[in-house]
Amino acid sequence: MSRSTTHSSERHGTPRTPRAPHTPDPPETSRAPDAQDAQDRDHGPDSDHGPDGSGARQGQDARTAVTVFVALGANLVIALAKAVGGIFAGSPALLSEAAHSIADSLNEVFLLASLKRSRRAPDEQHPFGYGKERYFWALLAAVGIFVMGGCFSFFQGAEALSAGSSEDHSGYLVGLGVLGVALIAEGSSLVRALVQVRQHAREAGRGMATELRRGDDPTLRTVLAEDSTACLGVVFALLGMWLHMVTGQVVYEATASFLIGALLVYVAYRLARESRGRLIGEAIDPVQRQELRRFLEAQPEIDTVTTLLTMRLGNDSTLVAARVDLVPGLDSEEVEEVLVRVKTAMAEFWPHADQIFLDVTDASAQDRANARADRQALEETVAAVEREKGGA
Numbered sequence: 450m451s452r453s454t455t456h457s458s459e460r461h462g463t464p465r466t467p468r469a470p471h472t473p474d475p476p477e478t479s480r481a482p483d484a485q486d487a488q489d490r491d492h493g494p495d496s497d498h499g500p501d502g503s504g505a506r507q508g509q510d511a512r513t514a515v516t517v518f519v520a521l522g523a524n525l526v527i528a529l530a531k532a533v534g535g536i537f538a539g540s541p542a543l544l545s546e547a548a549h550s551i552a553d554s555l556n557e558v559f560l561l562a563s564l565k566r567s568r569r570a571p572d573e574q575h576p577f578g579y580g581k582e583r584y585f586w587a588l589l590a591a592v593g594i595f596v597m598g599g600c601f602s603f604f605q606g607a608e609a610l611s612a613g614s615s616e617d618h619s620g621y622l623v624g625l626g627v628l629g630v631a632l633i634a635e636g637s638s639l640v641r642a643l644v645q646v647r648q649h650a651r652e653a654g655r656g657m658a659t660e661l662r663r664g665d666d667p668t669l670r671t672v673l674a675e676d677s678t679a680c681l682g683v684v685f686a687l688l689g690m691w692l693h694m695v696t697g698q699v700v701y702e703a704t705a706s707f708l709i710g711a712l713l714v715y716v717a718y719r720l721a722r723e724s725r726g727r728l729i730g731e732a733i734d735p736v737q738r739q740e741l742r743r744f745l746e747a748q749p750e751i752d753t754v755t756t757l758l759t760m761r762l763g764n765d766s767t768l769v770a771a772r773v774d775l776v777p778g779l780d781s782e783e784v785e786e787v788l789v790r791v792k793t794a795m796a797e798f799w800p801h802a803d804q805i806f807l808d809v810t811d812a813s814a815q816d817r818a819n820a821r822a823d824r825q826a827l828e829e830t831v832a833a834v835e836r837e838k839g840g841a
Contacts, residue, residue, distance in 0.1 A: 512648075513669050514564050516641055520672050521557040523634045524550045524679075534627035540693075541609035542686040542705040543624045545602035546631070549682050549709060552597035553675045556590035560668045563587065567763060577804060580763015581728060587671050588724035594675070595717035602710030609703040621694050625687065632683045639676035645669060671720055678716050682709045733759045733767055735830045737799070742824065744798065745771060750787045752776045755816040757823070768804040769795070774812035784809060 528550035535543035563586030571578040646669065650657050689705025692698070732738065738759055745754045756772040775784060792805050812820070 512645055513672075514561065516638075516645055517557050517560050517564070517668065517672055519641055520638045520676060521554055521561070523638045524554040524557065527631045527634055528554055530627045531631060534624045538621050538624040538690075540621065540624050540686075540690055540702065541605040541699075542689040542702045542709070543628065545605045545706040545709045546628070546682055546686045548601040548605075549598045549679065549713060550631075552593050552713075553679060555597065556593045556671065556675065559586045559590045559593070560671055563668055577762050577768065578766055580761075580766045583668055583764065584724045584727040587668065588721055588728065590671050591717045591720035591724060594713050594720070599710045599713035599717060602706050602713060606703040606706030606710065609699050609706060612699075621690055624690055628683050628687050628690070632680060632687070635676055635679040635683060639673070639680055642669065642673040642676050646673060670723070674716050674720060678712050682712060685709050685712075727761060730760045733761060735827060735834055739827050739831050741769060741771075741795070741799065741802075742827065744795065745773060745791070748787075748791055750775050750779065751791075753812045753817055753820055755810070755812045755820045762804065765801050766804070767799075767802045768806070769799075769802045770806040770808070772808045772810055774816070775809055 528547055531543055531547035531550055534540070535547050563583045566586075567579050567582040569579040569582075647657060649669070685705045685708045689702040692701035738757065741759070742754055742757050745751055745757070751773050753774040754771060755774060756770075758768075758770040760768045762768055775787065779787065788807055788809070792807060795802055795805055
């Protein structure tokens with residue numbers, strides 16, 4: 450017997466585990482207690498978030514948009530100041546930083562577009578919605594960082610070495626002042642991004658380091674990466690210009706340009722790699738996959754979960770496809786009732802799982818062996834993740 454059924458829910462948000470009537474309690478999970486506390490706050494009776502979690506997600510998007518706007522405003526002002534100061538001082542390091550800020554400004558426009566476009570409702574051409582727009586625009590931002598920031602910085606460093614040093618450093622004091630102001634502005638934007646990352650980490654019940662590696666929002670991670678590299682790039686430019694003034698050797702400033710370029714290329718590579726994984730199709734967190742598998746296996750009508758596949762469709766949208774073997778003796782009407790109940794409970798326990806597909810089939814001996822191997826591999830992966838969290 451093979452029957453494929455689907456369920457599409459409009460529920461969005463972070464995973465939660467309310468009690469559903471006539472449904473077994475969900476299996477114990479390794480979610481940290483403070484994560485559950487945060488969920489209770491988000492979905493409690495006094496909260497202004499909707500029961501489906503969409504209010505929480507919209508609130509996070511609004512905070513992210515403010516963070517992007519703050520970074521965009523700071524970068525536009527800083528880019529203009531750096532460009533004017535770089536031309537006036539003839540400083541390759543300062544011009545490299547101007548290109549860096551221009552690239553960041555363009556990228557933040559991309560990210561603002563992603564916040565709006567990813568919220569569009571599904572349609573005939575895109576039945577699973579537009580959640581992956583965020584990953585696409587984050588990829589474009591990474592390309593912009595590489596081309597406009599990294600490559601231009603390398604060019605400025607090479608040009609400085611070939612042109613030699615100028616003895617007139619009268620404009621360098623202005624350039625150093627511009628960089629000092631830029632460092633304060635970039636630092637302020639970085640602090641705001643870090644505060645928001647900390648909020649996300651607290652809501653997810655994990656540490657800051659884990660959130661930076663495994664967080665769901667590519668827009669916020671991109672802004673944080675841009676602000677971090679901007680602050681470090683300004684420090685490189687300050688050191689390069691100061692050493693050039695003190696020693697009269699342009700090699701220090703050229704080296705600063707090369708370091709800025711290398712930093713931008715590295716950040717672009719990391720952002721592009723993360724976006725590539727999400728665009729191709731990436732499974733959800735292994736802890737949540739284990740929760741889903743244990744929940745399905747706990748249902749009295751399900752004998753074996755032979756296959757469980759998941760894929761992120763966006764920040765608040767997940768596809769879940771499972772192949773299950775039911776206990777013998779159920780007629781077609783009972784099978785339908787079981788599937789409807791199980792899918793409804795899954796959507797209630799995990800509101801972000803808004804695309805659920807269940808395929809009922811007869812499991813062979815090999816299918817059962819493969820299911821045991823998959824379960825063991827998943828448990829080992831979750832154990833490794835828990836150890837990583839403990840060491841963070």
